[in-house]
Amino acid sequence: MIDVQRLRVLRAVAEHGSFNRAATALRLTPSAVSQHVALLERSLGAQVVDRSTRGVTLTPAGRIMVGAAESVTAEIEHAKQQVDRLSTGRVQLTVATFTSGGRLLLPGALARHTAVHPRTVLHVREGEPEDTLPLVRQGAVDLALAYHFDGPLPLGPGHSSGLEWTPLLEDPLYVVLPHGHRLAGRDALDLAELAAEPWVLGCLKTEAYLRRYAGRAGFDPDVRGTTTDYFFARSLVAAGVGISLIPSVALAPEIPGLRTVPIQPPGPVRHIGVAATGRGDRPHVTALVRALREEAGQERPHRGR
Numbered sequence: 413m414i415d416v417q418r419l420r421v422l423r424a425v426a427e428h429g430s431f432n433r434a435a436t437a438l439r440l441t442p443s444a445v446s447q448h449v450a451l452l453e454r455s456l457g458a459q460v461v462d463r464s465t466r467g468v469t470l471t472p473a474g475r476i477m478v479g480a481a482e483s484v485t486a487e488i489e490h491a492k493q494q495v496d497r498l499s500t501g502r503v504q505l506t507v508a509t510f511t512s513g514g515r516l517l518l519p520g521a522l523a524r525h526t527a528v529h530p531r532t533v534l535h536v537r538e539g540e541p542e543d544t545l546p547l548v549r550q551g552a553v554d555l556a557l558a559y560h561f562d563g564p565l566p567l568g569p570g571h572s573s574g575l576e577w578t579p580l581l582e583d584p585l586y587v588v589l590p591h592g593h594r595l596a597g598r599d600a601l602d603l604a605e606l607a608a609e610p611w612v613l614g615c616l617k618t619e620a621y622l623r624r625y626a627g628r629a630g631f632d633p634d635v636r637g638t639t640t641d642y643f644f645a646r647s648l649v650a651a652g653v654g655i656s657l658i659p660s661v662a663l664a665p666e667i668p669g670l671r672t673v674p675i676q677p678p679g680p681v682r683h684i685g686v687a688a689t690g691r692g693d694r695p696h697v698t699a700l701v702r703a704l705r706e707e708a709g710q711e712r713p714h715r716g717r
Contacts, residue, residue: 610654614642
């Protein structure tokens with residue numbers, strides 16, 4: 413029989429990439445973590461991690477077992493929620509969200525949901541998709557409002573995601589310029605026209621995305637600053653530090669003295685959606701996903717001006 417605690421330890425090793433960091437997260441000693449993994453390998457008759465001086469990586473068998481660990485954890489969390497519902501008559505629902513998408517979509521969707529299900533106890537957690545999507549798989553949150561660019565969802569270790577992705581919005585990125593900029597009067601811009609410009613950006617992932625698109629356009633962008641807040645990045649544009657690349661949903665509230673211009677297609681875009689597990693009979697999760705879809709249907713893409 414496979415010990416659930418050993419699966420939990422393996423999942424922490426996969427997440428943190430070393431026995432030492434996993435031990436710190438689990439409040440165990442590194443030798444205890446190593447022993448749990450060794451006992452799991454013995455019970456399976458297969459190696460689950462490759463050990464090296466640079467850390468540990470999952471083997472194919474390890475990836476399968478991490479997926480199983482997340483499924484087991486999620487089932488236990490789901491069972492705890494059902495027991496709580498039996499004893500209190502209330503449904504606990506936890507939603508994870510990234511900041512700009514949550515500000516746009518979540519208040520209206522939660523209001524819709526509460527109007528129909530007033531006994532639902534709602535909890536909201538903020539975080540980036542690479543942090544919140546694994547929490548959905550593990551059952552720590554019920555669903556996550558998330559995004560990805562033109563690559564796959566950032567799901568972390570393990571082959572099987574166990575997630576259902578419901579698209580909500582296409583969120584194009586716009587060039588943000590000072591109103592007096594030489595290109596501010598254009599209806600659309602080719603990214604290559606901005607090769608000589610300094611940039612200030614609202615997050616590290618946007619910088620990576622810009623560098624990928626800029627590489628296709630034949631230049632390496634001069635990034636003068638990267639913040640963790642799109643409003644702050646636009647404030648720096650207004651101060652003359654540089655220009656920026658901002659998702660449509662993060663262009664409010666307006667800042668005087670700025671002009672937003674679309675990029676000529678095919679331009680960069682974020683794909684916003686909601687992730688939940690495919691576990692059956694979760695009507696309150698289904699209802700909130702429906703409310704998010706209805707809220708997203710009322711939103712219209714930003715137009716450059």
